[in-house]
Amino acid sequence: MNLTSKLPNTGTTIFTTMARMARECEALNLSQGVPDFDPPAALVRAVQASFAGAANQYAPMPGAQPLLEAVADNLHRRFALRLDPQEEITVTPGATEALFCAINALVGRDDEVIVFDPAYDCYEPAVTLAGGVVRHVPLAAPEFAVDWDHVRATINARTRMIIINSPHNPTGTVLAQDDLNQLAELTRDSRILVLSDEVYEYMVYDGRSHLSLLSHPELRERGLAVSSFGKTLHATGWKVGYLVAPPALTAEFRKVHQFCQFSVINPVQLGLAQFLRDHPEHLTELPAFFQARRDRLAELLGDGPLRLIPSSGTYFQMVDYRHLSGVSDVELAEHLTRAAGVATIPISVFYAPEARQHGLRLCFAKDDATLIEAAQRLNRIEQYLPDAA
Numbered sequence: 001m002n003l004t005s006k007l008p009n010t011g012t013t014i015f016t017t018m019a020r021m022a023r024e025c026e027a028l029n030l031s032q033g034v035p036d037f038d039p040p041a042a043l044v045r046a047v048q049a050s051f052a053g054a055a056n057q058y059a060p061m062p063g064a065q066p067l068l069e070a071v072a073d074n075l076h077r078r079f080a081l082r083l084d085p086q087e088e089i090t091v092t093p094g095a096t097e098a099l100f101c102a103i104n105a106l107v108g109r110d111d112e113v114i115v116f117d118p119a120y121d122c123y124e125p126a127v128t129l130a131g132g133v134v135r136h137v138p139l140a141a142p143e144f145a146v147d148w149d150h151v152r153a154t155i156n157a158r159t160r161m162i163i164i165n166s167p168h169n170p171t172g173t174v175l176a177q178d179d180l181n182q183l184a185e186l187t188r189d190s191r192i193l194v195l196s197d198e199v200y201e202y203m204v205y206d207g208r209s210h211l212s213l214l215s216h217p218e219l220r221e222r223g224l225a226v227s228s229f230g231k232t233l234h235a236t237g238w239k240v241g242y243l244v245a246p247p248a249l250t251a252e253f254r255k256v257h258q259f260c261q262f263s264v265i266n267p268v269q270l271g272l273a274q275f276l277r278d279h280p281e282h283l284t285e286l287p288a289f290f291q292a293r294r295d296r297l298a299e300l301l302g303d304g305p306l307r308l309i310p311s312s313g314t315y316f317q318m319v320d321y322r323h324l325s326g327v328s329d330v331e332l333a334e335h336l337t338r339a340a341g342v343a344t345i346p347i348s349v350f351y352a353p354e355a356r357q358h359g360l361r362l363c364f365a366k367d368d369a370t371l372i373e374a375a376q377r378l379n380r381i382e383q384y385l386p387d388a389a
């Protein structure tokens with residue numbers, strides 16, 4: 001068959017590959033961003049009750065009304081925003097679909113989209129399928145801050161979208177108020193939209209707060225913010241998230257979403273709505289919950305040979321090993337999974353084209369026993385290092 005791939009450079013994602021390797025090698029899995037913890041018991045009960053009730057047919061396309069309202073109330077509490085749930089919030093099957101549909105609804109042929117490297121892997125394929133072109137702007141180690149002058153130099157008449165991700169996967173950096181102000185200034189009076197991937201919004205540490213796109217009055221007008229219940233409720237397998245955008249952008253977004261997914265699993269939406277209404281404390285307790293794990297992993301790795309890149313958000317810790325070996329991180333990650341029984345994610349897969357890097361991403365959303373054992377093995381990394389190719 002003469003098959004021309006629309007995504008010739010896209011293979012199976014590293015997350016799938018490393019998760020499979022971890023299973024096959026029975027390794028401790030610090031690779032995929034999957035928590036070890038169960039969703040809150042009250043949430044599971046609320047979802048179970050919805051399954052047993054009369055909620056098993058299609059939900060409305062934008063989302064089940066109680067969930068749209070619960071999200072709107074939460075945004076009001078956090079950002080003093082009064083949004084119209086029917087016009088400005090859409091429930092989606094995870095953040096991934098929201099990002100895909102937003103890009104495909106709003107990016108046209110030859111439009112340029114700026115992404116910051118290292119970048120989460122689902123942005124570029126969506127841009128390519130939309131006919132757009134990705135422009136990569138690097139975040140420079142060790143701070144991984146945005147170089148706004150570089151962004152300014154990259155913007156041109158074809159720039160249609162800038163994708164931001166804060167807290168940032170994989171580096172753990174978070175954007176500051178000055179970053180949002182610079183972004184607002186650069187996009188003012190332009191045709192540029194801002195797509196903000198905020199799936200780790202409740203994982204911000206050391207007393208800092210999450211600066212959502214929605215907290216910035218000017219950016220909010222030209223922006224779409226994406227959230228994930230999977231991340232915030234320890235339920236990644238449910239794949240439920242939502243997108244918030246002004247009515248005109250929401251209308252365009254829904255034109256794609258309705259033919260991609262149409263609507264999201266109804267009993268889960270209703271259970272989520274009840275849980276969010278009854279247990280607002282779950283969200284406010286999340287930063288402390290995850291910060292304790294970040295600190296625990298840092299303490300366990302503290303005297304070891306790996307260099308830790310400070311993590312201010314997400315549930316990831318990046319480590320650098322270039323002072324130990326010149327071996328590529330893809331090779332090292334695979335080797336560590338087999339030889340040391342610890343699966344991690346190599347940083348280079350967040351770069352395009354895959355550049356040789358010397359960093360690993362560790363997920364610390366894990367129970368204490370896993371963190372202790374994984375850290376002990378990683379602290380012995382020198383005995384597992386393969387020869388550099």
Ligand SMILES: Cc1ncc(COP(=O)(O)O)c(C=O)c1O
Binds near residue numbers: 094120199229230
């Ligand atoms: C930065 C980022 N965006 C989006 C997603 C996808 O979220 P979801 O599972 O809700 O589709 C992830 C998942 O790991 C992520 O790390």
